[in-house]
Amino acid sequence: MAIKENLQEIKNTFINPDCLLVAVSKTKPKEDLQEAYEAGIRDFGENKVQELVDKQPQLPSDIRWHMIGHLQRNKVKYIAPFVHLIHGVDSFKLLKEINKQAKKAERTIPCLLQVHIAEEDSKFGFDETELLQLIESGELKTLEHVEIKGLMGMATFTENEEQIRREFSGLKSLFDKLKTLPLPANMKMEELSMGMSGDYLIAQEEGSTMVRIGSAIFGARG
Ligand SMILES: *Cc1c(COP(=O)(O)O)cnc(C)c1O
Numbered sequence: 001m002a003i004k005e006n007l008q009e010i011k012n013t014f015i016n017p018d019c020l021l022v023a024v025s026k027t028k029p030k031e032d033l034q035e036a037y038e039a040g041i042r043d044f045g046e047n048k049v050q051e052l053v054d055k056q057p058q059l060p061s062d063i064r065w066h067m068i069g070h071l072q073r074n075k076v077k078y079i080a081p082f083v084h085l086i087h088g089v090d091s092f093k094l095l096k097e098i099n100k101q102a103k104k105a106e107r108t109i110p111c112l113l114q115v116h117i118a119e120e121d122s123k124f125g126f127d128e129t130e131l132l133q134l135i136e137s138g139e140l141k142t143l144e145h146v147e148i149k150g151l152m153g154m155a156t157f158t159e160n161e162e163q164i165r166r167e168f169s170g171l172k173s174l175f176d177k178l179k180t181l182p183l184p185a186n187m188k189m190e191e192l193s194m195g196m197s198g199d200y201l202i203a204q205e206e207g208s209t210m211v212r213i214g215s216a217i218f219g220a221r222g
Contacts, residue, residue: 024214
């Protein structure tokens with residue numbers, strides 16, 4: 001497996017060189033992460049709390065660990081001391097728990113709100129109405145240990161590029177719309193996490209600031 005070469009190839013295709021590459025290392029052994037680290041990667045994404053907690057102490061301490069998957073409330077406490085960014089915050093209840101655990105860990109945890117953009121209905125996330133209601137409710141500003149940095153979305157798993165583009169472009173429009181609203185002090189619209197191995201170029205064309213790429217770097221997961 002040629003992780004370094006894969007990374008180089010992917011970087012060469014980037015439409016936006018400033019877009020952050022988060023290397024999604026779920027299910028992969030620490031040797032693979034070390035190889036990506038040596039090729040210059042510092043941002044790694046995992047989707048399981050247990051795996052994140054296992055890998056973190058075994059790898060260099062300057063790695064920024066991204067929690068990219070669905071996060072259960074009762075597991076927030078395990079990653080609160082060190083997680084760099086939680087991408088998939090899909091409820092106010094979860095945000096409250098992150099706030100509580102961040103306070104215990106004496107820090108602020110950066111988060112992205114996951115927006116449901118896929119036309120298929122199996123994915124987690126807020127819809128636009130829920131997001132606007134949450135902002136208008138004034139409840140976000142009570143969460144002093146949480147910093148919302150932007151939005152995250154996953155497109156439908158399909159070959160239909162027009163559909164993927166439509167979903168990403170819808171998320172970008174929402175992102176831009178939120179930017180124009182009076183947001184609480186702990187909410188900014190700076191980061192837009194969208195794009196994976198199969199659709200990161202479309203995502204970059206539609207305004208992504210971070211892509212989460214796994215199999216194109218590390219190979220297919222078993
Ligand atoms: C697994 C995963 C990715 C990466 O998927 P690839 O297709 O392997 O690039 C990105 N985002 C999330 C939320 C994931 O769970």
